[in-house]
Amino acid sequence: MLMRHDVDVIGREIHIPHNDRAVAKNVSVDTVKLTFDTEWAECTSKVAIFKNGSVEFRAAVDGDTVQIPWEALDKPGDLYLSIVGYVGEEKRIVTEKMARPYRVRENGALAGEKPSDPTPDAVQVLLSQAGTATDAANSAAARAEAAQEAAVAGESA
Structure with missing residues (x-):
């Protein structure tokens, strides 16, 4: 088609x-x-x-x-x-x-x-993709920080 x-x-x-x-x-x-x-x-x-x-x-x-x-x-x-x-x-x-x-x-x-x-204009698409990538990176950083804090808390217990 x-x-x-x-x-x-x-x-x-x-x-x-x-x-x-x-x-x-x-x-x-x-x-x-x-x-x-x-x-x-x-x-x-x-x-x-x-x-x-x-x-x-x-x-x-x-x-x-x-x-x-x-x-x-x-x-x-x-x-x-x-x-x-x-x-x-x-x-x-x-x-x-x-x-x-x-x-x-x-x-x-x-x-x-x-x-x-x-x-959708190309700029809209590219900005949306950049925003999605930034959100994913921030989420991954938050998870890594939480895992590190949990590991430190586990070592001190």
């Missing part, structure tokens, strides 16, 4: 080996499978930016895939993709503008025009 778009990121360029089109009004079914060259191996996080006309949307790259936000497919037009890779807070890698964008084609008849809930 998912439409997978294969993309190669080589030499900071985005290459679309096959399917270069999408259809407007699809929601949560178009994904991009990314294959990166070795330059991207040290990136600690990656963000995909989708731009169709005036609509620009960031989405977190999960491993080597990213879902195309429905907001970028809402209207027909040229859909550009760029990838930004981060190595901590010190380095950033950015792809150049696509030479050949995806073509978002007009959709067929559609009963009802209500889109789904807004897609």
Whole structure:
């Protein structure tokens, strides 16, 4: 049911080996499978930016895939993709503008025009992941401290 778009990121360029089109009004079914060259191996996080006309949307790259936000497919037009890779807070890698964008084609008849809930922005996703990691680290530290206190109390008894 998912439409997978294969993309190669080589030499900071985005290459679309096959399917270069999408259809407007699809929601949560178009994904991009990314294959990166070795330059991207040290990136600690990656963000995909989708731009169709005036609509620009960031989405977190999960491993080597990213879902195309429905907001970028809402209207027909040229859909550009760029990838930004981060190595901590010190380095950033950015792809150049696509030479050949995806073509978002007009959709067929559609009963009802209500889109789904807004897609979470990449920054929201990354902050949520960081918060979850911080919570887990704090919980582990508290458990370790409690275990150490119990061990000390057991030795003194």
